[in-house]
Amino acid sequence: MGEVGVIDGVIFSNWQIVKQVPDDAELLGYGLDFGFTNDPSALISVHKFNSELYIKELIYQTRLTNNDIVQRMIELGVDKYKDIIADSAEPKSIEDIYRGGFRNIYGAKKGADSIRNSIDKLQRYKINITESSTNLIKEFRGYVWTKDKNGNQTGEPIGINDHGIAALRYFALNKLDQTRVTFL
Numbered sequence: 001m002g003e004v005g006v007i008d009g010v011i012f013s014n015w016q017i018v019k020q021v022p023d024d025a026e027l028l029g030y031g032l033d034f035g036f037t038n039d040p041s042a043l044i045s046v047h048k049f050n051s052e053l054y055i056k057e058l059i060y061q062t063r064l065t066n067n068d069i070v071q072r073m074i075e076l077g078v079d080k081y082k083d084i085i086a087d088s089a090e091p092k093s094i095e096d097i098y099r100g101g102f103r104n105i106y107g108a109k110k111g112a113d114s115i116r117n118s119i120d121k122l123q124r125y126k127i128n129i130t131e132s133s134t135n136l137i138k139e140f141r142g143y144v145w146t147k148d149k150n151g152n153q154t155g156e157p158i159g160i161n162d163h164g165i166a167a168l169r170y171f172a173l174n175k176l177d178q179t180r181v182t183f184l
Contacts, residue, residue, distance in 0.1 A: 009144040009153055011119060015127035017137060021056055025049035027079060029175055031167030032069075032086040032105075034093050035062060041069055042163040043078075044136065046171050052126040057133035057164055066093050070100030078102070085170045108170035115157065118169035121176050136164035 025047035033042045043059035058076050059069065078084075080102055086094050088107030097105050108114075129136055139162055145153040 009147065010141070011143045011145060011157055012123065012127065012140055014123055014125065015129055015140055017131050018054070018128040020130055020132075021045075021047045021054040021128075022049045025054050027082055029083040029085065029104075029171060030058075030078065031169070031171035032084055032097075033163045033167040033170070034087050034090045035163060036064070037062065040135070040163050042135070042167045043069070043073065043084075044133075044164055044167045044171070045078075046168065046175075052128055053122075054128045054130070055133065055136065055168060056130045057136045060135040060164060066096035067100070069093075070097055070102070073097075073100075073102065080104070083175060085174045087166070087170060106174070108174050110173070114173055115169065116155065118173035119157070121172045122168065125176075133164070136168075139163070139165050 026049065028046045028048055031042075031044050031046065035041045040060050040062045041064045042057070045056045045058055047054040047056070058078070059072055064072070082104060084097070084102055084105040085108050086097070086105055088094075088110060091107060094105055094107055129140065131137075143162060143165055144158055146156050146158050148154055
């Protein structure tokens with residue numbers, strides 16, 4: 001009937017699809033998750049406007065080398081002066097992108113409960129995802145909590161098809177200031 005259903009146990013209910021990032025929105029920076037063969041590399045931009053987050057998918061593709069990522073970032077006009085928070089499990093990739101001219105790229109500082117903590121931060125904002133961010137939208141629709149054998153939510157997300165969300169979580173955990181949070 002053309003209606004979009006909601007999956008049980010969905011993690012984010014505080015988001016919507018918008019046409020574009022408002023012209024007056026402040027670019028806060030970028031999140032980057034590395035992939036290659038089976039998993040895509042995902043780069044998202046994070047903007048803030050009227051205490052809401054606006055997210056735009058910039059790269060979501062498999063088989064990109066680090067040099068390919070740098071070239072795509074240059075073509076897309078990624079701001080070399082804004083912070084890029086990337087998956088810290090890939091220090092060589094971070095160094096390659098740094099050497100490609102993006103001097104403000106840093107590995108995400110992770111720790112105990114970093115996934116849960118970044119989700120908690122993001123749940124405090126209204127999140128607007130641009131309609132062109134088709135892969136990220138699919139991820140948000142399917143990002144759910146795992147369940148135990150009795151069907152109870154475990155508090156851990158299912159860790160598949162979450163590359164754009166991972167990039168957003170890296171940024172949120174390391175760059176979103178809790179003192180300026182607007183609670184829903």
